[in-house]
Amino acid sequence: MNKQQLLLIGHGMVGQRFLEALVARDGLSRFDVTVLCGESRPAYDRVGLTRYFTERDADALSLTPSGFMEAHGITLKLDTRVSGIDRQARTVTTETGERLGYDRLVLATGSYPFVPPIDGNDRAGCFVYRTLEDLDAIIQAAEGARVGAVIGGGLLGLEAAKALHDLGLETHVVEFAPRLMAVQVDEMGGALLREKIEALGVTVHAGTGTQAITDGEQHRHRMVFGDRHLETDVIIFSAGIRPQDTLARACELTVGERGGVMIDDHCVTSDPAIQAIGEVALWSERVFGLVAPGYQMAECAADHLCGQGESGFQGADMSTKLKLMGVDVASIGDAHGSTPGSRSAVFLDQSAGVYKKAVVSACGKKLLGAVLVGDASDYGDLLQLCLNSIDLPGDPAALVAPAGAGAPLLGADALPDSAQICSCNNVSKGALCQAIDAGCTSVADLKSDTRAATTCGGCATLVKQVLDSELAKRGLEVNNHLCEHFAYSRQALYHLVRVEGIDSFDALLERYGEGDGCDLCKPTVASIFASCWNQYVLTPELAGLQDTNDYFLANMQRDGTYSVVPRVPGGEITPDKLITIGQVAKKYDLYTKITGGQRVDLFGARVDQLPAIWSELVAAGFESGHAYGKAMRTVKSCVGSTWCRYGVQDSVAMAIRLEERYRGLRSPHKIKLGVSGCTRECAEAQSKDIGVIATEKGWNLYVCGNGGMRPRHAELFASDLDDDQLLRTIDRFLMFYIRTADRLQRTSVWRESLEGGLEYLREVILDDSLGLADELEAQMAHIVDTYQCEWKTTLQDEEKLKRFRHFINDATPDNELAYVREREQRRPAYPHERIELVES
Amino acid sequence: MSETIIDKPASRQGTVDTWQPVCRLEEIVPETGVGVRLAQRQVALFRTRDDRLFALDNHDPFSHANVLARGLLGSVAGRRVVASPLYKQHFCLETGECIEDAEVRLQVFPVRLAGDRVEIAASPVRHG
Numbered sequence A: 001m002n003k004q005q006l007l008l009i010g011h012g013m014v015g016q017r018f019l020e021a022l023v024a025r026d027g028l029s030r031f032d033v034t035v036l037c038g039e040s041r042p043a044y045d046r047v048g049l050t051r052y053f054t055e056r057d058a059d060a061l062s063l064t065p066s067g068f069m070e071a072h073g074i075t076l077k078l079d080t081r082v083s084g085i086d087r088q089a090r091t092v093t094t095e096t097g098e099r100l101g102y103d104r105l106v107l108a109t110g111s112y113p114f115v116p117p118i119d120g121n122d123r124a125g126c127f128v129y130r131t132l133e134d135l136d137a138i139i140q141a142a143e144g145a146r147v148g149a150v151i152g153g154g155l156l157g158l159e160a161a162k163a164l165h166d167l168g169l170e171t172h173v174v175e176f177a178p179r180l181m182a183v184q185v186d187e188m189g190g191a192l193l194r195e196k197i198e199a200l201g202v203t204v205h206a207g208t209g210t211q212a213i214t215d216g217e218q219h220r221h222r223m224v225f226g227d228r229h230l231e232t233d234v235i236i237f238s239a240g241i242r243p244q245d246t247l248a249r250a251c252e253l254t255v256g257e258r259g260g261v262m263i264d265d266h267c268v269t270s271d272p273a274i275q276a277i278g279e280v281a282l283w284s285e286r287v288f289g290l291v292a293p294g295y296q297m298a299e300c301a302a303d304h305l306c307g308q309g310e311s312g313f314q315g316a317d318m319s320t321k322l323k324l325m326g327v328d329v330a331s332i333g334d335a336h337g338s339t340p341g342s343r344s345a346v347f348l349d350q351s352a353g354v355y356k357k358a359v360v361s362a363c364g365k366k367l368l369g370a371v372l373v374g375d376a377s378d379y380g381d382l383l384q385l386c387l388n389s390i391d392l393p394g395d396p397a398a399l400v401a402p403a404g405a406g407a408p409l410l411g412a413d414a415l416p417d418s419a420q421i422c423s424c425n426n427v428s429k430g431a432l433c434q435a436i437d438a439g440c441t442s443v444a445d446l447k448s449d450t451r452a453a454t455t456c457g458g459c460a461t462l463v464k465q466v467l468d469s470e471l472a473k474r475g476l477e478v479n480n481h482l483c484e485h486f487a488y489s490r491q492a493l494y495h496l497v498r499v500e501g502i503d504s505f506d507a508l509l510e511r512y513g514e515g516d517g518c519d520l521c522k523p524t525v526a527s528i529f530a531s532c533w534n535q536y537v538l539t540p541e542l543a544g545l546q547d548t549n550d551y552f553l554a555n556m557q558r559d560g561t562y563s564v565v566p567r568v569p570g571g572e573i574t575p576d577k578l579i580t581i582g583q584v585a586k587k588y589d590l591y592t593k594i595t596g597g598q599r600v601d602l603f604g605a606r607v608d609q610l611p612a613i614w615s616e617l618v619a620a621g622f623e624s625g626h627a628y629g630k631a632m633r634t635v636k637s638c639v640g641s642t643w644c645r646y647g648v649q650d651s652v653a654m655a656i657r658l659e660e661r662y663r664g665l666r667s668p669h670k671i672k673l674g675v676s677g678c679t680r681e682c683a684e685a686q687s688k689d690i691g692v693i694a695t696e697k698g699w700n701l702y703v704c705g706n707g708g709m710r711p712r713h714a715e716l717f718a719s720d721l722d723d724d725q726l727l728r729t730i731d732r733f734l735m736f737y738i739r740t741a742d743r744l745q746r747t748s749v750w751r752e753s754l755e756g757g758l759e760y761l762r763e764v765i766l767d768d769s770l771g772l773a774d775e776l777e778a779q780m781a782h783i784v785d786t787y788q789c790e791w792k793t794t795l796q797d798e799e800k801l802k803r804f805r806h807f808i809n810d811a812t813p814d815n816e817l818a819y820v821r822e823r824e825q826r827r828p829a830y831p832h833e834r835i836e837l838v839e840s
Numbered sequence B: 001m002s003e004t005i006i007d008k009p010a011s012r013q014g015t016v017d018t019w020q021p022v023c024r025l026e027e028i029v030p031e032t033g034v035g036v037r038l039a040q041r042q043v044a045l046f047r048t049r050d051d052r053l054f055a056l057d058n059h060d061p062f063s064h065a066n067v068l069a070r071g072l073l074g075s076v077a078g079r080r081v082v083a084s085p086l087y088k089q090h091f092c093l094e095t096g097e098c099i100e101d102a103e104v105r106l107q108v109f110p111v112r113l114a115g116d117r118v119e120i121a122a123s124p125v126r127h128g
């Protein structure tokens, strides 16, 4: 069979996707393909165009894999603009007069920027923003220019404004409508967006029509707005786009009233031999100015040509989320509430710069649209609710409540299989379920199998939720057994220990476990015992369960020596104590470093030196800092009202009080606290497990924050507490965490895995919904009452001190330690340095 | 109790020459280890909860630190192991084999209890 001739006019984003779709369907065995590309380079990422200003690397934007055309035998003609189509003869003519015949023709000519009919709009120094050439011209014009103006305050206009701003120009945005991004965002959102953008140094002239552009006096141009004007050196028009349908009109294909080549569900135009895809196409009276719908059309057009998948184009969602000049903006569905009877729930926090609106159906059950400015983190959830018409889980107002105040919007179970979970890689819930059926049992498996959550990672939590709920459905309960010796979760073991009053590992192992135990269950059980009974950790029954850090009450470092951290409650320390620390460090030549938690860490203590170091520290009034334990570590504070002119409460006193209350408390993982004396938050309390921030009336309590590898902002848990309320709430919170968390689960992760979220936690802790409050408080009281400094106790016990030696049969220390001095202190030698040191 | 050789699997060969006393049994807390200095090398000596004794290199091949005596004892799939306190690899107490990396194997030394004295033979057992 002879191959048919297929001509593609336009090699933009959608054109290239069409070629790839054709290749994927083996379309090249049916068609000889020739591509006529009006630009001087093959398809590139127009969506990422603005990156060119900073990167200046056109190749980095290319969407055409090198060798793609050659490999598939596709002919690509660059710099080739088509000037006419002869539908009778089935030929096209290029601007250079070349004629090419076709059996099938595909139009992918995109859009052109609309330039309003203003006098002077064609002056040199006026630009549009669509192609790499446009950008080159703008870059050139910006050299030596001082002021730039963008006509049009829509999505693209703001992107162009950012570019001018980045080029160092004083930047203005002139918008005819009364607000920015009028298509996607409503009035209040637009106002907030304007505020934010002006704060970045861009001047916005809204409700301003440009009547003419003339010669300027100080600058190249003068933009005339009635009786006002603005002088500028560079002008960019960004007043919307129009389908590039000139060719179609000239050959009398059916086009829409306002432009666009009319297509059916298979992207076929009024001529069955011709298809149109991308921004040039008009489907169901609409053009789509985004790339994703264009990609779908490309797939549908290829399906049709290859006689496959007859479902066709079904329209596309125009929801968008983007970052404009660092400001998150998102618009979903019916953002303006134009559906009859719809109602809106709105949240505005001007000082935080957050605006959220949810448009809900008349019955209050469905989400129709949303606008988010300043914080678009709920975009994914809201989009799912809207696209899948899911019944709203509760009060519509909860949809826009400030971050963290409400329960998670959606559970994975509520989503239909068609729900798109990962938008970067277009992975649906159904695709995840399939992968789970095929044997995936972890998020890592799903990532490598489906590519979900591998690009921006924003959907990782949702992916995990889908995994857990699907595994549970298949009866493959997510195994949370502690280890091979205990077929129980930490939470279950904790419960057994408490209820049955078990205080020895052997007893627990005998009743509920098997084998000998291991390095996972032993420290966990030791920690549970400590949380429940608070016995001295080095009793003979407990010693063998402790990790080396707990066993020697210090932190093992990479060469097997330890670091020492005395407690400095709240980070407040007298000069005398500071001097003592310095003297001890000097005497034992300990490397000294200030920690993030406002402590001094002394490194390089040999195991045999620890008792001597500690007896000096204890004599000077120091206590163990528990830096070695999975325990309450530090309470960091700012100086607060004691000195600071802004402080509204004595944050240091509160920090000391908290630290002395919870010192020595052992828990599933380390716990850090912070106390700030005012909302300036200098103690960074919102990155702590427990954050306390002073208010005029008392204290705001934040919970479950984390810094480190996976930062998480703590969430506001309760407001304006007095001192006693604060302590009581923290008592309950900590004990509830200790009781229910998994092994090595920080409060942040625990919180995320808690079904019912923060609301549930509030019910348990503040409203005592489980009737646990008294017990939790009593338990904490027991811990507080039985506190002892582990180092003090150890120093008083000759038997225990015998353990602090490197060799049982020789009093000498480890003879293979080697150090290098660097910046006037010592550090362990690296292996390559050791060889030299040992040899010399 | 006279001389008892504790834990002597059939696979063990090699010459057991000079037994060296290192400490009394009661000096080792059950289910923990202690470091021992032999003439040429450092050994980690362990006493399990059922009073069996094991001796292996104290040197941790992954961290290059002499710390294995301070590791936690446990079992993995029925084999008694010690976990490195630094990077948590597990070493079989009987063979010295690293569970996570079959290429790595520690030296194992014969241990025995003579009365209440623990003795170690200075030359390592070779596993074929």
Ligand SMILES: Cc1cc2nc3c(=O)[nH]c(=O)nc-3n(C[C@H](O)[C@H](O)[C@H](O)COP(=O)(O)OP(=O)(O)OC[C@H]3O[C@@H](n4cnc5c(N)ncnc54)[C@H](O)[C@@H]3O)c2cc1C
Residues within 6 Å of the ligand: A009, A010, A011, A012, A013, A014, A015, A036, A037, A038, A039, A046, A047, A048, A049, A050, A080, A081, A082, A083, A108, A109, A110, A111, A129, A130, A131, A156, A159, A244, A247, A277, A278, A279, A280, A288, A289, A290, A291, A292, A294, A322
């Ligand atoms: C700065 C910028 C930012 C954007 N940001 C986003 C975004 O964040 N998200 C999003 O979804 N979309 C965004 N878009 C829109 C997106 O780029 C378009 O939706 C997409 O490029 C449309 O693809 P297309 O192939 O239909 O058109 P194009 O990519 O414009 O390709 C059309 C091609 O056809 C060629 N052509 C036209 N006429 C002829 C002719 N007669 N002969 C030969 N060739 C011809 C043109 O030269 C062009 O190369 C952005 C666009 C711009 C300019």
